[in-house]
Amino acid sequence: MPGAHPPPALELTATVAERDFTASLSIAPGETVAVLGPNGAGKSTLLGLLAGLVRPTSGRAVLGADVLFDLPPAAPADGAEHTQDARLPAAGNRVSRGHSAPGAVGRRTWTPPHERGVTLLAQEALLFPHLTVRQNVEFGPRSRGASRAAARAAGERWLAEVDALSLAERRPAQLSGGQAQRIALARALASEPRLLLLDEPMAALDVHVRPALRRMLRDVLADRTAVIVTHDVLDALVLADRVIVIADGRIRADGPTRAVLERPTDPFTAELASLNLVTGTAVASRAAGREDAVVDAVELSDGRRLPVAARAAGPADAVTDAVELPDGRRLPVAPTALPPGARVGVAIPPAALRIVTDAKPAAPGQVDAIIRDLEPRGDLVRVRTDLLFVDLAPAVVADLDLLPDARIRLHYDPAAAVAYPLP
Known part of the structure; x- marks a missing residue:
């Protein structure tokens, strides 16, 4: 239909009861999303759900036109609460795609990891030690049935993309940490994943190696649907179109990278962005309602007042702090006015x-x-x-x-x- 927008590349809603994790998110085609959060927040659970290494208690995930999983809540037996192990189910309990499981409400669908078109790049390179660099990168295409010539072409292409053609005949034991991680990335991309997951890809690297790998990642992630878990706010600023902040198994912030990191709404995000975050009430220096009224201070709960960058005062219903995109997402924008008395955050570097x-x-x-x-x-x-x-x-x-x-x-x-x- 003319003017219609393509559906998001990924839609996910999932609950993992035993980990107290619940999340709902959408990722557009070609969008790179950075996931930030403290240890134990649920970042690895999110990657595991997408990769098929963690099975939700209930939920649904769709990648393109394919259902990764669709698991309605199970019906409790005899009034008892139903719990389910979040780990990948044992063979005797596995629910095959398109088949219903006893006690399930409706159809239960589960696509196994190797059929999802999703590739997970872990913190460690985990290259096959008995294969050369070239053979490692060719492994993905060959495992999908590509001919030797096609796999060789894919290996050449991705080794060139990560600037590692000169390493093609080496074994993993002959590589530095930075080189091994570049080869691992080439191997991941050679399998042509529809969704690329990166779990702190630079965490195991020396500080002086990270800038070069970050630049390389920026180039290969362009226009690619990807999710990158990181603790480094610089990774998010350089690599991601959007940032999601997870804490206590819940998504606490979600929006364009700079909007989230430059205008944090919670202490953890502010700490990540290395910003002071103070909350209080907007105070106008002149009587509200006058055309020359400006908000130039914030009153704290203890009565202290902090001066802030002056902003025109305006009624609450006239303040615009977001615009709605055609696909329904809301894009935060810097408001041109602040209503006196409004609850506001103040970011101070x-x-x-x-x-x-x-x-x-x-x-x-x-x-x-x-x-x-x-x-x-x-x-x-x-x-x-x-x-x-x-x-x-x-x-x-x-x-x-x-x-x-x-x-x-x-x-x-x-x-x-x-x-x-x-x-």
């Missing part, structure tokens, strides 16, 4: 903060705080207070004699404090 040492009364952009702890972070020390954190050189921390429970005064430029409505 730690680099915008400094410690004031004079004893003069607090001026605009200054706030009194109490140090809670000091945390080494590489070459810097993160000084956390009851309100904001600031990153300082160790010498500065020593010179200022900063200790827990000490009272300090922080200063920042209000223009660096961005306020935005919270959902």
Whole structure:
């Protein structure tokens, strides 16, 4: 139909009861989605569901026109609660595609991992040690029935894509960590997956190797439907069109990468993005309703006020902070106005903060705080207070004699404090 939009490449809704995991997401064709979250949040569970290594208690997933699984909730027997192991089912319990299982409500469909067109690239390269690099990359096409010539052509193509043709005749034991990971990626792509899953592909690499692999990934992931789990916000910014934040088995944030990471709505996302997140109530400097009214401060629950970048005040029903795309998704945008009294978040980069040492009364952009702890972070020390954190050189921390429970005064430029409505 003219003007119709193609369906999303992936639709998933699933619950894994024993892991207290529930998620619903949609991924468009050619979209790369980064998944962020703390350890144990459910990131690996999500990848396992897509790859077929974890079986949900109930749910449905569709990739293109193919059903990966469709498992309606099972009917409890004699009023007892029904539980199901989230691991891949044993042979005696496996539900084949298109067949119903005893006790199931409706048709239960399960596509085994090798028939999904989904490839999972793990943290470790896991190359076949007895095969050469070329043979490793050709393995995928050959296992799908490709001729020797076709598999050879695919191997040549993907080794060239990852800049590794010169390594073709080596064995895995002769490769560095970065080289092995590039070969693993070439092997994954040579199987022509419809969905590529990457589980922290750079976690096992040295820091100096990661930038080159990140650039290479950016090139090969272009226009490819992919999900990448990472703890590194730089990976998300460089590689992903969209970010999903998972915590406690639930999706907490979902949106365009920069919108999610530059305007966080929860403490974990703010920590990932290395931003201070403060929540409060928008305050107008002039009476609401006047044309020249502006919101230029946020009042905290304890009565303190933080100056923020000035924004025109406007009624709640006139503020636009998202636009709806033709496919129904909502794209967050920076609102042009803020309603006084609205609940807002304020994002302040730690680099915008400094410690004031004079004893003069607090001026605009200054706030009194109490140090809670000091945390080494590489070459810097993160000084956390009851309100904001600031990153300082160790010498500065020593010179200022900063200790827990000490009272300090922080200063920042209000223009660096961005306020935005919270959902």
